[in-house]
Amino acid sequence: MNPLLWIALVTAAIVLSLWFPRWRLKRALARPLPPEGLAVxxxxxxxxxxxxxxxxxxxxxxxxxxxxxxxxxxxxGLEITDEMRYTIAGQACLLLLNRQTQVYPELDTILVYPTEFIVTRNEVGPGGVVTPSANGLLGESWGDGRVVLAWDHVQRGAADWTDGHNVVLHEFAHQLDSESGAANGAPYLPSVSSYRSWATVLSRDFDNLRHDAIYQQHSVMDHYGATNPAEFFAVATETFFEKPYQMAEHHAELYAQFLQYYKVDPRDWMAPPVEPEHMASPFPNFAQHW
Structure with a gap:
């Protein structure tokens, strides 16, 4: 084959491989969300x-x-429905609003169980003894392009948007965290100075939450966030989106860091909680929409 022709064919193939996926995505994005998706x-x-x-x-x-x-x-045995797909996608994409980012580029598959699922891991004990341990989980974010969710707890998160517990927000926060190369509570940030202020504030509030967890003191954030920095970031994300007024009051600097990172203020979408908190809905005229 003529070398020039071969080079031309290879170049054309490369250009086509780059152009065609973008064209398909552009065509997909040209379609509006269907009415059933909007309803979900x-x-x-x-x-x-x-x-x-x-x-x-x-x-x-x-x-x-x-x-x-x-x-x-x-x-x-769970059959995926459109409600599952739109619910999970909608909650996951809340974390991407106003941010110059791809849509979870490392994620490929969402596995959905009907309820709590069992994961078996090997735990290393004293003397290096390895013991299999079965744990029931509601969700998990894996580093191989998969997120696992329990549908009944996805529904619970959708039913109560004020308790600071949302398995979708939690697991997809882990996905964002891992985009920086490791799930360590420090997602990708724009500058070195951003990492300095992030580390200062989150390390302090993480230590405070560990103290609250050890001594069983009340906290705006779930004590599970005291497990490690990665879980702290995920729990703080749940709190930021579901209990923004409480987080802003009790963790002002942390809230400011999350405002800079997520680039939205959930307080704009919710009315302040009325004391006692469980007596009132944070959504104005919410009952009219059901």
Whole structure:
């Protein structure tokens, strides 16, 4: 074969391999979120109705891209439904609003179990003795491009957007954390100075939460966040999106760091909690939407 012709064919193949996926994605994004998808967002992401129109549009677009690029697999006999796909995608994409980022580029598959799933791991004890241990989990973020979720707890997170517990937000925060190369509580940040202030504030609040957990003192954040820095970031993310007023009051500097990172303020979508907290809904006129 003529060398020039061979070079031309190889070049054309490379250009086509780069262009065609982008063209397909562009075509997919040109399609609006269908009415049934919008209904799921309104039902299972209560704050969606209170977002400004540009953010709503941005979230819908992110959901379309998420569903185009990611694969859902039902486990334990569970059959994946559109409600599952739209609910998980919608909650996961809340973490991407207003941020110049790809849509979880390392993620390929979401595994969904009907309820708590069992994971067996080897635990190393004294003397190096290895003992298999079975643990029941509600969700997990793996470094091989997979997230695992228990659907009943996804539903619980959707049903109560004020308790600071949301398995989707938690596991997808781990995905963001790992984009920097390791899940260590320090996601990708724009500058060295950003890492300095992030480390200072999060290390201090992590130590404070560990103290609260040891002495069983009340905290705005779940004590599970005291497990390690990665879990602290994930729990703090849940708190930021579901209990923003409480977090801003009790962890002002931490809240400011999360404002800079997530580039949204969930207080804009929620009314301040009324004391006693359990007596009132944080969503204005929320009952009218059901």
């Amino acid at each position: 967002l309104e039902k299972n992401i209560p704050v969606y109705r209170h977002m400004p129109a540009p953010l709503q549009e941005q979230l819908r677009r992110l959901v379309v891209q998420f569903l185009y690029q990611k694969k859902f697999v039902g486990c334990g």
